[in-house]
Amino acid sequence: MSTSLLYHAFGIVGYFYQSTCFIAGVIVVAIQADHWRLRCPVCKSREIHCRGKLVRRFRTVPVGQKAVYIDLPVQRVECTRCQAVRQVKIQFADEHKRYTRSFERLVLDLSRHMTIQAVARHLGVSWDLVKGIQKDNLNKRYRLPKLAKIKRIALDEIYQGKKLGYLTIVLDLQRGAVIFVGNGKGADALIPFWKRLKRSGARIEAVATDMGPAYISAVRANIPDATLVFDHFHIIKLFNEKLTKLRQDLQREAENGLGKPVLKGIRWLLLKNPDNLDDKRNERQRLDEALKLNEPLATAYYMKEELRNIWHQPDKLSAQNALDEWVKKSRCFGCQHAQAIL
Numbered sequence: 108m109s110t111s112l113l114y115h116a117f118g119i120v121g122y123f124y125q126s127t128c129f130i131a132g133v134i135v136v137a138i139q140a141d142h143w144r145l146r147c148p149v150c151k152s153r154e155i156h157c158r159g160k161l162v163r164r165f166r167t168v169p170v171g172q173k174a175v176y177i178d179l180p181v182q183r184v185e186c187t188r189c190q191a192v193r194q195v196k197i198q199f200a201d202e203h204k205r206y207t208r209s210f211e212r213l214v215l216d217l218s219r220h221m222t223i224q225a226v227a228r229h230l231g232v233s234w235d236l237v238k239g240i241q242k243d244n245l246n247k248r249y250r251l252p253k254l255a256k257i258k259r260i261a262l263d264e265i266y267q268g269k270k271l272g273y274l275t276i277v278l279d280l281q282r283g284a285v286i287f288v289g290n291g292k293g294a295d296a297l298i299p300f301w302k303r304l305k306r307s308g309a310r311i312e313a314v315a316t317d318m319g320p321a322y323i324s325a326v327r328a329n330i331p332d333a334t335l336v337f338d339h340f341h342i343i344k345l346f347n348e349k350l351t352k353l354r355q356d357l358q359r360e361a362e363n364g365l366g367k368p369v370l371k372g373i374r375w376l377l378l379k380n381p382d383n384l385d386d387k388r389n390e391r392q393r394l395d396e397a398l399k400l401n402e403p404l405a406t407a408y409y410m411k412e413e414l415r416n417i418w419h420q421p422d423k424l425s426a427q428n429a430l431d432e433w434v435k436k437s438r439c440f441g442c443q444h445a446q447a448i449l
């Protein structure tokens with residue numbers, strides 16, 4: 108082997124080849140740092156004194172079927188500027204890692220075609236090491252996505268259970284990508300995001316949120332020029348809650364002997380997106396029958412369908428008209444239903 112092969116085979120530059128040996132079926136290549144390149148790892152000063160070495164072993168790409176390790180005596184230096192003793196920087200591996208960058212690239216290449224377990228078995232390393240390399244790579248590439256060109260975002264929270272609590276998520280609506288994850292919920296969880304957004308110089312046109320006052324005031328305070336949009340999911344969710352309440356009221360009336368038909372067992376059918384009703388289970392038929400027998404419920408259900416349609420309009424004007432129409436109808440229905448209850 109030669110110093111030139113160190114570069115071409117393993118991507119190692121700035122070190123000299125020393126020797127190769129075979130130990131227990133693996134190849135160990137000993138290398139040496141170029142003394143003239145030694146610097147303080149913090150201030151990059153060359154005004155240093157050598158203070159001993161420590162041999163470290165790094166896993167690198169295999170040769171044929173054989174695993175290859177690189178042995179490097181890592182120099183400790185005392186910097187006269189920093190007045191501190193530190194290990195010099197290693198050019199071919201990240202800090203605290205026991206494998207070279209070329210090994211890392213090989214793992215990532217193989218991971219595109221194989222499972223973690225298959226990669227680990229193929230290279231003779233642990234599952235955790237492969238997983239760790241994948242995680243670090245994702246972290247490097249996606250930890251801080253660029254915000255400068257983002258125009259439309261959505262804010263929402265997810266509940267991860269009692270132990271983990273809430274996470275607040277910001278989505279880029281054009282790409283569908285998560286661009287920020289904050290711990291907790293409400294305005295506080297978004298503070299780091301607003302800071303990054305400001306630094307990026309992004310001009311946000313629209314923000315979709317639920318109707319929570321915390322988000323509304325946070326958006327108003329941080330991006331006052333953006334249009335605030337209440338998203339389809341949250342509005343339908345709110346309507347579904349009203350629909351459930353209406354069904355319960357009607358059920359109660361029926362139980363009080365007012366002669367209305369029984370509505371039990373259709374709650375989920377009412378809340379389901381009609382496109383997803385299962386014909387094999389006669390869901391559509393059961394829902395239609397229940398609605399036929401009960402006018403207020405039928406009206407409320409059709410109002411929900413009309414509300415969903417507002418989001419399917421081709422342009423702003425049609426959506427505006429559809430919404431006005433819907434408001435008129437719902438006022439009218441509100442009166443009728445009040446009369447029915449009375």
Ligand SMILES: [Zn+2]
Binds near residue numbers: 148149152186187188
């Ligand atoms: Zn220094």
